[in-house]
Amino acid sequence: MGKPLAANLTHMGIYVRDLPRMKEFYTKVLGLTVTDQGFVARLNADICFMSADPSVHHQVVLVSGRPEEATYTTVMQISFTVPSLSDLRAARDRALAEGATGMRQVSHGNAWSIYFADPEGNVIEMYLDSPFHVPQPHGDPIDLDKSDAEIMAETEAVCRKDPGFMMRTEWEKLQAARMA
Numbered sequence: 363m364g365k366p367l368a369a370n371l372t373h374m375g376i377y378v379r380d381l382p383r384m385k386e387f388y389t390k391v392l393g394l395t396v397t398d399q400g401f402v403a404r405l406n407a408d409i410c411f412m413s414a415d416p417s418v419h420h421q422v423v424l425v426s427g428r429p430e431e432a433t434y435t436t437v438m439q440i441s442f443t444v445p446s447l448s449d450l451r452a453a454r455d456r457a458l459a460e461g462a463t464g465m466r467q468v469s470h471g472n473a474w475s476i477y478f479a480d481p482e483g484n485v486i487e488m489y490l491d492s493p494f495h496v497p498q499p500h501g502d503p504i505d506l507d508k509s510d511a512e513i514m515a516e517t518e519a520v521c522r523k524d525p526g527f528m529m530r531t532e533w534e535k536l537q538a539a540r541m542a
Contacts, residue, residue: 367444367453369488375423375438377407384424385410394422395541398498411498416538419472419491419498439477441487447510450476453488454506462486469504471496471521472530474513476506492517495533497526 378384388394394412397419402409407427411420428436444450454476458465462478464485469475475489494517502520504513521527528536 366456367449369442369444369453371440372418372443373421373423373441375425375441377428377432377436377438378424378426379428379430381408381410381424381426385412388412388422388424392422395537397537400497400499402499404501409499413537414541416541417534419495419533437484439485439487441489444488444490446490447474447506447513450474450488450490451506454478457486457488467504467506469502469513469517469520470498471500471502471517471524471527472498472533474504474506474517491530492521493530494518494521495526495528495530496521496524500524 385396389396389412392414394414396410397413398411400409401407405425405427407425410424412422412424413420415421423438425438444453454465454467457476457478461481464477464479466477467475468477471492472495473489473491475487477485477487480486506513
């Protein structure tokens with residue numbers, strides 16, 4: 363299969379008990395800015411995306427739903443970026459060949475992702491950013507077996523229907539102004 367990718371750790375998500383308090387903590391202590399927030403029906407949970415970098419949609423994700431009695435770490439996922447759709451396809455194929463389970467292929471509008479569980483059930487996300495932005499959370503199934511051009515065209519068509527659509531470069535400028 364060739365040499366494994368040198369994936370880049372980019373962000374992580376954690377389950378929290380008190381989302382408003384944790385949001386306040388991360389903004390005040392780490393200087394993060396809330397970039398998006400909403401409700402994820404699949405998780406039946408509220409979600410908050412945060413970043414300190416105007417060119418990065420999120421570096422930390424806070425998700426409601428941590429059980430009160432949980433005393434163990436509650437990392438929701440470990441996320442890595444890859445440079446291209448072909449690398450994302452290769453990562454998917456390698457993960458499946460190595461026994462990954464629960465593979466999901468998702469277009470978030472602002473990124474294309476795969477999610478899967480490692481052999482001990484830890485959730486891994488591998489993704490790359492798209493040139494588009496839509497408010498999050500946003501998730502549509504994606505067929506990575508289509509060509510890059512087809513994926514780009516389909517993603518753009520869906521994103522342009524969202525009232526919050528803008529090009530990523532425009533979104534980055536707005537975030538830079540907010541974080542200044």
